[in-house]
Amino acid sequence: MNGVTGRMGYRQHLVRSILAIRDEGGIVLPDGDRIQVEPVLLGRNAEKLAELAAEHGVAEWSTDLDAVLADPSIDVYFDAQVTSARKEAILDAIAAGKHVYTEKPIANSVADGLELVAAAEAAGVVNGVVHDKLYLPGLQKLKRLIDGGFFGRILSVRGEFGYWVFEGDYLPAQRPSWNYRAEDGGGMTLDMYCHWNYVLENLFGRVQAVWSKSVTHIPQRWDEQGRPYQATADDAAYGIFELESDVIAQINSSWAVRVDRGELVEFQVDGTLGSATAGLFGCRVQSRVSTPKPVWNPDLPTDQDFRSQWDQIPDNQEFGNGFRAQWEQFLADVVAGRPHVYDLAAGVRGLQLVDAALESSTEGRRVELEPITARVPA
Structure with missing residues (x-):
C-alpha cells in the first residue's frame, strides 16, 4: 500500500x-x-x-x-x-x-x-x-430510482460540489498545498473531473462532449509551513456535459465557495416523471403527481416552501463504507x-474528460470526446 x-x-x-x-x-x-x-x-x-x-x-x-x-x-x-x-x-x-x-x-x-x-x-x-462515489449511500439510492424507472425519461443532471478551503494565512488550509500547484499534479479539473466522468457514465451515460471553464480564484495561498506560494492550479471548474440519450449535465466544482446546500456534493436529476436530489447520504424525491405549480410574480413573496415539498428516501438498507x-x-x-x-481503461476515460475540459477552457469552445473502449457495467 x-x-x-x-x-x-x-x-x-x-x-x-x-x-x-x-x-x-x-x-x-x-x-x-x-x-x-x-x-x-x-x-x-x-x-x-x-x-x-x-x-x-x-x-x-x-x-x-x-x-x-x-x-x-x-x-x-x-x-x-x-x-x-x-x-x-x-x-x-x-x-x-x-x-x-x-x-x-x-x-x-x-x-x-x-x-x-x-x-x-x-x-x-x-x-x-x-x-468510491458510486458506493455513496445517496448515489446508491439514486441508482435504485434510475433502475426502477422513477424518472421516466431523464432530461438533465445538475451537480454542485465544493466548499471554502482556507488560504492558509487566516486559518490553516484543510487540504494539502500540492493540490493548488499544477507542477505537483494539483488542480480541480484534474482531481474532480475523473470522479464526475465515472459518476456520469455509470448512472446516466458516457460523456460525448464538454464545455468547461477552469479558474484560479485564489492566486496566492500559504503552505503547511506558513510560507506563501503562487497557486498555479485551478481551484474551480464549471462544466456542461453532453451525455448519451441527449441528457445534459452541469456540474460546478469549487474550493472557493461557501456551502448553502444540505451536503458538500449534491446532484439534482430531473425527468419527465419525477426529480431527485442526492448527496453523500441523503436522497430526496418529488414525483410528477406531487410537483407544485408555482407562478412567477416578482411583486409578491412566494408563499410556498419548495424544499418541504420533497420526500426523503428512507435508509431501508445498510450502507457500508464505500x-x-x-x-x-x-x-x-x-x-x-x-x-x-x-x-484502468475507465481511468483513462476520466483523464480524457480532463484533457477535453482543459482544452475547452483554454480555447473557449465545445470539445467532443472520442470513444475509448472498455467495460461499463450494465
Whole structure:
C-alpha cells in the first residue's frame, strides 16, 4: 500500500478498508471461503511508516518500492501517492506481476494512462481504479430510482460540489498545498473531473462532449509551513456535459465557495416523471403527481416552501463504507481471476474528460470526446 501516510490513503484505504477487513477475519466469499489480507506499508517517510505500523499492528513496512515488488508473497499493489509519482510505480508493479488497484487520476495524461492499460493487458494482471462515489449511500439510492424507472425519461443532471478551503494565512488550509500547484499534479479539473466522468457514465451515460471553464480564484495561498506560494492550479471548474440519450449535465466544482446546500456534493436529476436530489447520504424525491405549480410574480413573496415539498428516501438498507465495499469487490475479482469492472481503461476515460475540459477552457469552445473502449457495467 503505497501512499498511506496521506489523508485518503490512511483513513479510507488503510484504516477503514484493509485493516477493517483484516480485523474482522477477511472477506467471506459466496462459497464460505475467506480472503485474508495483510498490508505492507510503503512510502518515503520511514518515521511515519514505523509509527503507523506500530499503532495498527502491521508487521511490515518499507521505503524501498523495488524490494517490496520483488517479494513473491505480495499479490496486489495499491497506489495512493501524488499523481505525478503514480505512473512509473504502477508500471513497475505490473512488470513485477502484481495486480494493481489505484486511486485516480491514474496518470497525468491520456497517453500515460493508455500505456498503463496496455501494460496491464499484456501482463494479464487484474487492475482497478477507485470509483468510491458510486458506493455513496445517496448515489446508491439514486441508482435504485434510475433502475426502477422513477424518472421516466431523464432530461438533465445538475451537480454542485465544493466548499471554502482556507488560504492558509487566516486559518490553516484543510487540504494539502500540492493540490493548488499544477507542477505537483494539483488542480480541480484534474482531481474532480475523473470522479464526475465515472459518476456520469455509470448512472446516466458516457460523456460525448464538454464545455468547461477552469479558474484560479485564489492566486496566492500559504503552505503547511506558513510560507506563501503562487497557486498555479485551478481551484474551480464549471462544466456542461453532453451525455448519451441527449441528457445534459452541469456540474460546478469549487474550493472557493461557501456551502448553502444540505451536503458538500449534491446532484439534482430531473425527468419527465419525477426529480431527485442526492448527496453523500441523503436522497430526496418529488414525483410528477406531487410537483407544485408555482407562478412567477416578482411583486409578491412566494408563499410556498419548495424544499418541504420533497420526500426523503428512507435508509431501508445498510450502507457500508464505500471504499471498503469496492476493495472487497476488487479482491474477490483478484482471487477469481476475473476482470474488475472499474478498470484502468475507465481511468483513462476520466483523464480524457480532463484533457477535453482543459482544452475547452483554454480555447473557449465545445470539445467532443472520442470513444475509448472498455467495460461499463450494465
